[in-house]
Every structure is written in C-alpha cells, then in structure tokens.
Amino acid sequence: MVKNRLYLSLALSTLLGALTTASALSQEPAAAAPDPQATQATGTSQDLPAPLSSLSVPAEPFDANAATATYLARLTGEERERSDHYFEGGYWLILWNFLFGLGVAWLLLGTRLSAKMRDLAEKVGRWKAVHTALYALQYLLLTTVISFPFTIYQSFFREHKYGLANQGFGDWFGEQMIGLMVGLILVPILLVALYAVFRKAPRTWWLWGAAVSTVFLVIMLLIGPVYLAPLFNEYQSLEDPATVDPILSMARGSGVEVDKVYQFDASKQSKRVSANVSGIFGTMRISLNDNLLERCDLAGVKAVMGHEIGHYVLNHIYEGLLFFAVVLVGAFAFVRFTFDRVVGWRGKSWGISGVGDIAGLPLLIVLLAAYFFLMTPILNTFIRTNEAEADIFGLNIAREPEGFAETALMLSEYRKIDPGPIEEWIFHDHPSGRARIQMAMDWKAENLGEE
Ligand SMILES: [Zn+2]
Structure with missing residues (x-):
C-alpha cells in the first residue's frame, strides 16, 4: 500500500508480508486529493488561544459536531463512492492474495515441483546453506513469474483505475525488477539462517525461527532508509526554512534531537501525500514527500x-x-503445531520430510499466511491504536486542527471515510477520516476556543 515498502513486500510473500506489516507502523500514507479547496480554508487555524476572549463580546461557541459534518459533506457522492469502492476492494484483495498463495503452494507441492527444485539444488556441492540458497532463488523467481499477472492488476492497473498512480508501465516494471533483485539477495540470507536453526534445534526450532525473523526485521528496519528506500526514490534534506523551521521547532519542543528532515520524490510513483518515520537506532529519520x-x-x-x-x-x-516479536513467536508456534500434521497427511506424496527440508517452504509460507490472515484485525488494531496516539500527540504540538482535518479529508481518496465500527476494527490500520476529523474538531473546541 505504500510504495517505498516495495522492497519489503517483494521479498518473501508471506514471511516478509508479516514483516512488512510491521514497517507499516513507520509509514504514514497520507493523502492525495487534488482538491483545490485543500490549500485554503485553513487560515482560521492560525488563531492562537485567546485568553482574554472571555472579556470581550461573547461569540458563538465552536460546534465541533457541526464542523465535522461540514467537512464530511465536502466529500460528494461520486468521490465518496469511488473511495469506498477502492478501499472495500482491498478487503477482497486480502482474501484473494491468501487464496492465490494457497493455490501456488498447492501447485508447487502437489506436482512435486518443490521436491524437484530441492533435488536440483542439492546437486551443487555439499553445503546445506548453498542448497537452501539455490532453492530460495528458484522459489522466488518462479513465484514472482506465476503471480505476476496478479501483481500487475493489483499494484499497476488498479492504482491507475482509481487515479492514484503516476507511473508508466516501463518505470513501474523497472521498480518491480529492482525489488526482485533486492529479494534475490535478502531472501536467501533469511532462509539460510532460518533453515540452519530448523535443522540444528529439532525441538525448539520454532522459538529460534521467531528469533531469527525478529533479528532480520531489525536489520531491514536498520538498512531500509539508508540502502533500500534510495533505490526507489531520491531523498534529500528539506531546505526551505519557511517549511523546515516550524517542523524542527516542533521536534525540539518535543525533545527530539533532529537537525534535518528528509524529502523524497514520491510524485514519480503516485499522487498520494505521505510522510513517515523510518529506520531504527541510528538510522531513524522523518521524511515527507513532495506531494x-x-x-x-x-x-x-x-x-x-x-x-x-x-x-x-x-x-x-x-x-x-x-x-x-511476540506475534512472530505466535506465528512459529502455529507452524510448530500444524506443519508436522500436514506432512504426516501429505508429506510422502509431496516428497517432503519435515520442517528442516527446504522443499517444504511452500507449506511453511502457507501456514504463516493463514496465521497472518487470521491475525488481520489484531495487527490492524495495534497499528491503528498507535496511529490514534500519534494523531493526538500531533494535534497538541502542531495546534493545527483545521490543517489536520483537511489532510484527513484528503486521505479519503483511498481510505473509506466513514466505516462501521466492526469494519474499522478489522480493516483499518489508521483511524477513519471521520474519526480523525471529529478528534481534530473536538480538540479545537477545547483548546482553541471560539472562532
Ligand atoms: Zn502514522
């Protein structure tokens, strides 16, 4: 869903899919609306709290609910229908992706293609690590090719259909290839480490698997902003003092010691407005995009x-x-519980022996996919809760409820603005536009007083 997470999502459909979800935390897909009204109407937000206002002529109290309703009414029937349609299509994509992955695994295992790929890899030398890496390369290339039509629909045609993408097919394809190259380097490294612990720890392999995956996630977070994101976008330090100074003031006022903010050219891929915090330890940084x-x-x-x-x-x-890390322990515990049962049932006909057999990778992926599929509401709710925390923190330091509400309205281009409560709980990884606008207007009513 966020373009510069391409490198992660391309890596290993599910294993990394899980990790990608983690990095969604740091990503703030904001909005895209080429809405001419978006750049105005926020003048009033510059007003400072007026401690003396009680001494002057009493004004009409600010009505947060009416202001929220006015914002929501700006999203007209057709626009709203399109955004709802785009976002609800995403619900189905979660299901189709899962079922598609199931089909691919069935194909690889059922035809014994996976076993043949392992046998081919084992012809090269005696080192298990080499066999694992060679299998990983075959697996990644093959599954990328098989799923490519689906990838084109999902991340190219569909994005264009809803007017969210800016990129021509050639450039888009080029980025897919860069992502594949990155995957061809990183996925074998991950799998060599995973399968080494699977083989060395016959009883506790699932705990070690979670540990290896967590370490890998840390490494991805660490190198992401420095080595991976620049493969797709150009990052430079934001220089315009009119923009950067207020941002740095807010950061210093919150005890954050940063001396620069990054900007990147996301407009080459999409129209979405976005900003994010990425990296970890020394590589952590705040970036905002040109949109x-x-x-x-x-x-x-x-x-x-x-x-x-x-x-x-x-x-x-x-x-x-x-x-x-906890979710990953749960994931590998689930695999521990299910893998051998499935192998007992079908392993012989698929030509796979146990969890340490690299030919069983399609099964491992499917089991992890099933776990993360079921975990969708939990993961989304965790992320959404943090997003709401960041929202209220941001309102308090920026003191721009109108600017915040405008942006929340812009986001509705690709995020359903007013979902039902259960729908929001299951599918939204950010608070809905309605919830965010209401939060901003409530904040304004309490903190900025009358207009
Ligand atoms: Zn956020």
Whole structure:
C-alpha cells in the first residue's frame, strides 16, 4: 500500500508480508486529493488561544459536531463512492492474495515441483546453506513469474483505475525488477539462517525461527532508509526554512534531537501525500514527500509532521518491534503445531520430510499466511491504536486542527471515510477520516476556543 515498502513486500510473500506489516507502523500514507479547496480554508487555524476572549463580546461557541459534518459533506457522492469502492476492494484483495498463495503452494507441492527444485539444488556441492540458497532463488523467481499477472492488476492497473498512480508501465516494471533483485539477495540470507536453526534445534526450532525473523526485521528496519528506500526514490534534506523551521521547532519542543528532515520524490510513483518515520537506532529519520509539500499548506504540513514526531517521541518503532516479536513467536508456534500434521497427511506424496527440508517452504509460507490472515484485525488494531496516539500527540504540538482535518479529508481518496465500527476494527490500520476529523474538531473546541 505504500510504495517505498516495495522492497519489503517483494521479498518473501508471506514471511516478509508479516514483516512488512510491521514497517507499516513507520509509514504514514497520507493523502492525495487534488482538491483545490485543500490549500485554503485553513487560515482560521492560525488563531492562537485567546485568553482574554472571555472579556470581550461573547461569540458563538465552536460546534465541533457541526464542523465535522461540514467537512464530511465536502466529500460528494461520486468521490465518496469511488473511495469506498477502492478501499472495500482491498478487503477482497486480502482474501484473494491468501487464496492465490494457497493455490501456488498447492501447485508447487502437489506436482512435486518443490521436491524437484530441492533435488536440483542439492546437486551443487555439499553445503546445506548453498542448497537452501539455490532453492530460495528458484522459489522466488518462479513465484514472482506465476503471480505476476496478479501483481500487475493489483499494484499497476488498479492504482491507475482509481487515479492514484503516476507511473508508466516501463518505470513501474523497472521498480518491480529492482525489488526482485533486492529479494534475490535478502531472501536467501533469511532462509539460510532460518533453515540452519530448523535443522540444528529439532525441538525448539520454532522459538529460534521467531528469533531469527525478529533479528532480520531489525536489520531491514536498520538498512531500509539508508540502502533500500534510495533505490526507489531520491531523498534529500528539506531546505526551505519557511517549511523546515516550524517542523524542527516542533521536534525540539518535543525533545527530539533532529537537525534535518528528509524529502523524497514520491510524485514519480503516485499522487498520494505521505510522510513517515523510518529506520531504527541510528538510522531513524522523518521524511515527507513532495506531494505533501505541493498539495498542503503549512498548516497541513505541520499537522502531518506533528503526527510523525508523535511516532518518534512515543517510540512506536520499538514498541512495534516488540509487538511483532511476540506475534512472530505466535506465528512459529502455529507452524510448530500444524506443519508436522500436514506432512504426516501429505508429506510422502509431496516428497517432503519435515520442517528442516527446504522443499517444504511452500507449506511453511502457507501456514504463516493463514496465521497472518487470521491475525488481520489484531495487527490492524495495534497499528491503528498507535496511529490514534500519534494523531493526538500531533494535534497538541502542531495546534493545527483545521490543517489536520483537511489532510484527513484528503486521505479519503483511498481510505473509506466513514466505516462501521466492526469494519474499522478489522480493516483499518489508521483511524477513519471521520474519526480523525471529529478528534481534530473536538480538540479545537477545547483548546482553541471560539472562532
Ligand atoms: Zn502514522
């Protein structure tokens, strides 16, 4: 869903799929609406709290509910229908992706193709690590080819159909190839490490598997902003003092010692406005994209960056890492519980012997996919809760409720603005637009007084 996470999502459909979800924490897909109104209407937000207002003529109290309704009414029938349709299509894509992965695994195992790939890899030398890596390369190339039509539909045609993408097919394809190259390097490394512990620890392999995956996740977070993101976008330090100074002031005011903010050219891929906190330890940084700078006024930029600083100050990356470490232990426990049962049932006809057999990788992936499929609401709710925390933190430091509400409205281009409560709980990894606008207007009513 976020373009510069391409390198992660391309790596290993499910294993990394899980990890990708983790990095979603750090990503703030904001909005895209080429809405001409978006750049105005925020002038009032510059008003400072007026401590003396009680001494002057009493004004009409600010009505947060009416202001929220006015914002929501700006999303007209057709626009709203399109955004709902785009977002609800995403619900089905979760299911189709899972079923498609199931089909691919069935194909590889049922035809014994997976066993043949392992046998081929074992012809080269005697080292298990080499066999594992060679199998990984075959697996990645083959599954990329098989799923390519689906990938084209999902991340190229569909994005264009809803007017969210800017990229021609050639450039898009080029990035897919870069992503594949990155996967061809990283996935074998991950799998060599995983299968080494699977073989060396016949009883506790599942705990070690979770540990290896967590370490890998840390490495990905560490190298992501420095080595991977620049493969897809150009990053440079934001220089315009009119924009960067207020952002740095907010950061310093929140105890964050940063001396620069990065900007990147996301407009080459899409129209979405976005900003994010990425990296971990020494590589952690805040970046915002050129769409945000172009489409939002300073109030909107400050509102979004206040939110990002919130992620930073509230240690959401570390909290997310811890959460995902626990989720991964659950994932491998689930595999521990199911893998041998399935192998007992079908292993012989598929030509796979146990969890340490690399030819069983398609089964491992499917089991992990099933676990993460079932975990969708839990993962989304964890992320959404952190996002709401960052929202309120951002409102408090940026003091731009109108800028925040404008951006939340812009997001509705690709995120359903007013879902039902269960729908929001299951599918939304950010608070809905309605919830965010209401939060901003409630904050304004309490903190900025009358207009
Ligand atoms: Zn966020």
